[in-house]
Amino acid sequence: MADDSASPSPSSASPLQHHREALKSSVRNTAASRRREQAIAIGKERREALIRAKRVCRASISGSDEAEMEEGDMVVDEEKACLEAKTAHAVEELKSALSIQGKGVQKKKIEALRDLRRLLSQPEVPLVDTAIKAGAVPLLVQYLSFGSSDEQLLEAAWCLTNIAAGEPEETKSLLPALPLLIAHLGEKSSTLVAEQCAWAIGNVAGEGAELRSTLLAQGALRPLTRLMFSSKGSTARTAAWAMSNLIKGPDPKAANELITIDGVLNAIIASLEKEDEELATEVAWVVVYLSALSDRGISLIVLRGLGNLIAADDYMVDSVLTVGNNIIGLIKCLKSDNRVLRKESSWALSNIAAGSFEHKKLIFASEATPVLIRLVTSVQFDIRREAAYTLGNLCVVPTGNCELPKIIVEHLVAIVDGGALPGFIHLVRSADVDTAGLGLQFLELVMRGYPNKQGPKLVEMEDGIEAMERFQFHENEQMRNMANGLVDEYFGEDYGLDE
Numbered sequence: 044m045a046d047d048s049a050s051p052s053p054s055s056a057s058p059l060q061h062h063r064e065a066l067k068s069s070v071r072n073t074a075a076s077r078r079r080e081q082a083i084a085i086g087k088e089r090r091e092a093l094i095r096a097k098r099v100c101r102a103s104i105s106g107s108d109e110a111e112m113e114e115g116d117m118v119v120d121e122e123k124a125c126l127e128a129k130t131a132h133a134v135e136e137l138k139s140a141l142s143i144q145g146k147g148v149q150k151k152k153i154e155a156l157r158d159l160r161r162l163l164s165q166p167e168v169p170l171v172d173t174a175i176k177a178g179a180v181p182l183l184v185q186y187l188s189f190g191s192s193d194e195q196l197l198e199a200a201w202c203l204t205n206i207a208a209g210e211p212e213e214t215k216s217l218l219p220a221l222p223l224l225i226a227h228l229g230e231k232s233s234t235l236v237a238e239q240c241a242w243a244i245g246n247v248a249g250e251g252a253e254l255r256s257t258l259l260a261q262g263a264l265r266p267l268t269r270l271m272f273s274s275k276g277s278t279a280r281t282a283a284w285a286m287s288n289l290i291k292g293p294d295p296k297a298a299n300e301l302i303t304i305d306g307v308l309n310a311i312i313a314s315l316e317k318e319d320e321e322l323a324t325e326v327a328w329v330v331v332y333l334s335a336l337s338d339r340g341i342s343l344i345v346l347r348g349l350g351n352l353i354a355a356d357d358y359m360v361d362s363v364l365t366v367g368n369n370i371i372g373l374i375k376c377l378k379s380d381n382r383v384l385r386k387e388s389s390w391a392l393s394n395i396a397a398g399s400f401e402h403k404k405l406i407f408a409s410e411a412t413p414v415l416i417r418l419v420t421s422v423q424f425d426i427r428r429e430a431a432y433t434l435g436n437l438c439v440v441p442t443g444n445c446e447l448p449k450i451i452v453e454h455l456v457a458i459v460d461g462g463a464l465p466g467f468i469h470l471v472r473s474a475d476v477d478t479a480g481l482g483l484q485f486l487e488l489v490m491r492g493y494p495n496k497q498g499p500k501l502v503e504m505e506d507g508i509e510a511m512e513r514f515q516f517h518e519n520e521q522m523r524n525m526a527n528g529l530v531d532e533y534f535g536e537d538y539g540l541d542e
Contacts, residue, residue, distance in 0.1 A: 097208040097246045098284075100164065100201055100239070123168050130170045133159040134177035141185060149192065156186060156198035163205040171209035180206065180216050187223040193233045200224065200239040207246035214250040221247065221261055228266035238278040241270055245285030255289055259297050263289060268301065271326070272310040276319055283314070283325035287332055295336035301329075302337050308344070374411045382423065389418065389429035396436035400451075403437050407454050412437070413461060420466035428478050431470055434458050435485050438492075450492035459489055464505050471510040476519050483511065483525050490533045499533040508534055 136155040140148065159179065162170050179202070186199035203224065207214050217224075220243075227240040244263055248255050267289065270282035290297040301307060314326040334344055373395075376388035392411060395402050406412065411433075418430035438455040439448035470482030486507055490498035502508065514526035 097214075097249045098242070099166075099208045100204045100242055126162065126165075126168045126170060127173045130159070130162045130173045131177045133162055134174060134179045134182065137179065137182045137186070141182065149195070152186070153192075153194055153198060156195065156202065160198055160202045160205070163202055169209070171206050171213045174202075174206065175213060175216050180220060184220045184223060187220065187227065189226075193236055196227060196232075196236045197239055200227065200236060200243055204239060204243040204246060207243050207250075211250055214247055215254065217243070217247055218257070221258060221263075225258070225261055225263045225266065228263070228270060230269070234273065234275050234278055237270055238273075238275070238281050241267060241278070241282045241285045245281065245288050248285060248288035252293060255291075255297070256294065258289060264297060264300060265304065268304055268307060271329075272314065276322060279314065280319075280322045280325050283322065283329055287325065287328040290329065290336070291332045292336050298333050298336035302333055311344075371409075374409060374414065377411060377414050377418070382426065385418065385422070386426045386429055389415070389426060389433055393429060393433040393436055396433050400440060403440075403451065403454065406433070407437050407457070412458065416458060416461045416463045416466070419463050420469070424473075424478075427466065428470070428481065431467060431481055431485065434463055435481070435488070438485075438488055447487075447491070450488055452492055452494065455488060455492050456494065459493060459501065464489065464501060464507075468502070468505050468507045468510050471507070472513070476522055479514075480522060480525065483522070483529065486511070487529055490529065499538065503534070 133155065136151075137159060140152040140155045143151065159174065163174060183199045183202050183206075186195055187203075191199075203217060203220055207217050224240045224243050228237050228244070232240070244258060244267065248258055248263075267282055267286050270278055271286050273279045273282065286301075290301055292298070311326055311330060315323050315330075317323060330344060373388045373392055377385055377392070379385055379388075392406060392415070396406050415430045415434050419427050419434060421427075422430075438451055438458060440451060441448050467482045467485040470478050471486065473479045473482070486502055490502055492498065493501060508530065511526040511530050514522050517523045517526070
């Protein structure tokens with residue numbers, strides 16, 4: 044089945060990575076990598092729960108001549124050997140229909156294709172291997188030839204769709220069919236044929252990175268993009284699902300190419316705003332992989348998402364898209380009651396805060412800082428974490444090497460005195476290891492950098508020692524070493540003797 048275990052490879056030297064560099068040595072898990080890991084983890088979960096990666100086509104596409112599979116065509120209790128014999132015979136009929144000429148040949152071809160398709164669509168006994176061994180794939184490739192009737196193309200593509208839904212080696216047997224399946228995605232094909240070919244391609248792409256690379260090399264991305272925004276709902280849904288399988292990595296090349304196609308971002312937003320919930324769901328998965336694998340994609344999507352949420356206010360839109368003295372738009376979003384606005388504006392501010400020292404001062408001196416302190420102590424987990432990244436970025440300047448980052452004492456003192464420390468200690472207690480690590484890193488800044496060596500005492504007053512000691516025997520070695528190291532360094536035998 045699909046091989047989504049490999050982590051995507053981030054693109055090199057991107058602006059987004061530079062935004063997170065500031066805290067890289069202090070808060071090790073960058074937001075970009077967190078989003079990538081989350082996307083892959085979500086993809087695995089969804090695949091296991093909904094069998095998303097591949098889909099068997101059992102009923103016909105809406106609008107085709109055959110409204111639904113005839114009831115009673117397949118006898119459930121037929122023996123496996125009998126069904127396998129029927130499958131081998133159906134393949135022989137395909138071969139026979141190709142060799143004859145004259146009146147009635149087209150009808151014979153369609154009947155042979157339909158018989159095989161029904162056998163491959165029945166759920167009781169898997170027959171894909173039998174069909175492949177009987178030589179079905181090269182015959183079906185011939186049935187996909189240009190100039191064939193739409194009914195013939197549809198049935199042939201349907202058979203290939205269900206073969207592609209089989210085991211890994213069975214899916215790979217479709218390699219000879221891929222060029223024609225991709226070709227029939229084009230504008231000259233009927234919508235029904237193009238949709239069924241997209242379904243087959245989605246199943247192939249769901250198998251693994253190697254087949255995704257083959258599909259991309261053969262030019263599947265752009266015609267599939269066109270279908271994704273078809274006016275026919277089922278076509279758009281199928282193409283969007285296939286696209287999410289095609290771009291899900293680990294190589295980010297496809298995601299980066301998709302986001303550069305003219306009009307694709309506008310079309311994605313439009314699809315998400317439609318009342319078709321199924322379409323919005325499939326397109327949302329395209330967005331997940333774009334944001335996970337393409338640094339440019341996440342930047343454009345976040346900015347466009349914020350722009351759409353505040354479209355009634357032109358000034359705020361301009362502010363969201365501008366860094367500098369015009370961060371008031373982001374601050375206004377930060378103060379909104381809308382959860383998405385608060386989370387994404389926190390994310391955007393964390394990237395600005397990880398930039399130059401001037402950017403850090405700009406945010407620190409603004410109304411954003413007290414708002415972020417409130418968020419890190421009192422709101423939903425995901426927003427709290429993004430706010431914590433922003434506050435952490437405001438406190439450090441990267442050294443450019445493996446050393447601990449330099450602390451901006453003025454910022455650190457103001458943020459701690461403003462009441463942020465309990466929020467970070469609460470993060471240390473999080474069941475999420477990455478978030479707990481973020482909290483530990485901030486405690487290290489406080490204990491190392493707060494003036495007059497008062498940092499450890501402040502941490503102790505907020506029960507920070509107890510929060511760190513929960514990692515004393517933690518299964519995660521990095522967290523265990525980090526927490527134990529901090530306790531030993533700042534609360535060892537000499538702690539309190541100089542008071």
